[in-house]
Amino acid sequence: MTHHQQNHQERLHGLDHLRALAIILVFLFHYFILSGGQPAWLPDTAQFGWTGVDLFFVLSGFLISSQLFAQIKKGQPISFKDFFTRRFFRIVPAYLATVALYFCFPFFREKESLPPLWQFLTFTQNIGLNLKDNGTFSHCWSLCVEEHFYLFLPLTLITLQTFKRFKRSYGILIGLFLLGFVIRYISYTSLYLPHIDSATPWMYWYQFIYYPTYNRLDGLLAGVSIAAIYRFLPQTWTYISRWGNVLTALGLVLLTGAYFLCENQMTFNASLFGFPLIALGYGLIVTGAVSTRSFLYQWSSKATYFLATLSYAIYLTHKGVIHMTHKILSGFKIDDNLMLFICMITCVGFAWLMHTTVEKPFMRLRSRIIRKKPANKNVTAPEPAK
Template identity: 50%
Template sequence: MTNTDITVKKLSGLDHLRSLAILMVLFYHYRMFQHPQWLDNIMGFGWTGVDLFFVLSGYLISYPLFVNMASGKNISLPEFFIKRFFRIIPAYLVVLTIYFLFPAFHEREALPPLWKFLTFTQNFNFDIKNYGTFSHVWSLCVEEHFYLLFPLVLVTLLHFKVWRKAGFLLPALFILGIGIRLYCWYALIAPHTEQDNFWVIWYRHMYYPTYTRLDGLLAGVSIAALFAFKPAVKAWIIKRGNVILLLSLLVLTGAWFLCNEQESFYASIFGYPLVAAGYGLMVIAAVSPTGILYRYNSRVTALIAKLSFALYLSHKGVIHLVQPLLAQTGIAPKGNLMLVLCLLMAVLGAFILNRAVEAPFLRLRQRILNKRKAITHKNVALLTKDSAA
């Protein structure tokens, strides 16, 4: 998950949060299939699992870069993009190929055009009603836009030597996000509130576009910046891990009430930053050595965290395939046993994808990075030798 010579220590707390995020997504999405009634009653807030992923990504991607900047080191764009490419693209292309070659894998109506998936523009002007298959990768589009633009912004700030004066950018972007959502609401959504397809319009202009969903990523980046550039503040904060965890739960409870009607004005405009703040506090609690999230180890959450990306890509298609097959054995489609078995099959599918695709390409990535590092060290040695001569 790191992108520079500075690495982020693998923390159990972050594994817990990855597991929480993907489980929220799995249970929330399971409601599109036949499901137990109780799932509707408790998983209305499950859509925020994606926002937790955003906060985690913002923190994990930006913290190593900020640490390098704080120590006077440069950012290697080739290394950054190599790491992101091999982490995401191979598994994504495999699942995308399955979707386009095997229509039985489609969990809903139709697929958007292939070019939208290949260019990561599927989340713009997205018609969820008629092209709902593989819709969940809208969030991957948001993250890919972030991975492309964020390091370029940092390199530009470094080049012009103005990054120490750029602290205003993060709060300005938060405010800009609220402003964009206000515009989208009044100009693109509010005129259609009485229409039957209002929910389609709301999703198209408020839920899916990158420019309305940056709050979680910005929250993660803000935490990383605070920790990298203000070590004294970081030291004070991480001594209070459990207090911060409690505060995060209080903020998320407020967000849950605010977003009870997800398509309402207040949820649309202010819900996303409040959710981002709640999960941001939870990330801080997860990396605080005094907190329970940091100190508690679990092989289960470590495994689920490891499989989280593969699970995210494949779970809908797998559940769509196996639920009818299991129903033929006499298992009640809306029963708890069906839910458990479908989720276990989704985990099995993710495990196969991880072992067959993710793991080999991550090993290839490491070989490429090691080779680049060896070449760099060789060039430095030659330059040192020439200078000495």
């Protein structure tokens, strides 16, 4: 067996498919908003596309914690410095390049005004975000949530390692999951409801319910839980993995229920129970995708691999590129469906440029910096995109 064949077998193809699905969902959801609901068929088709971010959360929770759990299982201490070095070179260069585009080139902005620069530089843009007045690059909120996760997770694991309490850490997962219901209840009743009769109640719902990190941990916690079983309970995982396709189907059933529950996102039930139900649904699908007997695991695709590779760059830049494409072509009478296709091409092309000129050089630099350190043989999954 060649080295290429080994890498091919080791790669978790199912996660590529899901990452590609996630970026397609997010792209279509944002496209119909930016295009004023065109093409006419798109709003009904893509209105649940906002959950693509939740799928990214589950994927990130699984991949990142799986890597750290592999170290713990081998008895290796977690190095906060090493972890952040890897995360920094994977996330920050492309992110800062996108921030620079937004602040230096107003033509790139899909809306009128940006939050202050310091909020982007400190990953606090999702706290108190006013979508009505500062909605440009609003999708950065999910990256803020993940950066908070990248700070919280290794520090928690290092603390558990230090005090030898790791075996009982499942209580933290359960506690955080239950705490999410409490915090969303308080956020809904005490922060959102007082503004429900205002001129823009939706703005306050996003500000107090949708964007804050403390309300959106469900997907990440689902990913961490899957990784814990994957790494530490091999017999349980062997049993679960026999049912990969069934778990995928069950996940789709739960997501169908979440679709109807969240038709009006701003209701009490949707605000309280929508995010955990979506996290559970996508969690089952991710579990299925990592199960060796599932069709998602066994099917490899160059198309989904390509989209998965570019998904982070697409996520960062797609709103600005859609806006620019519409502006540049506004003088032409272009069919709505053709315009959608053109924007797909321009977004993928721009993301490829970002990936080639920014992401890959900094990943090579990261490799040179950590080259002298032993590679983690347990990491077989691709890098997560946000």
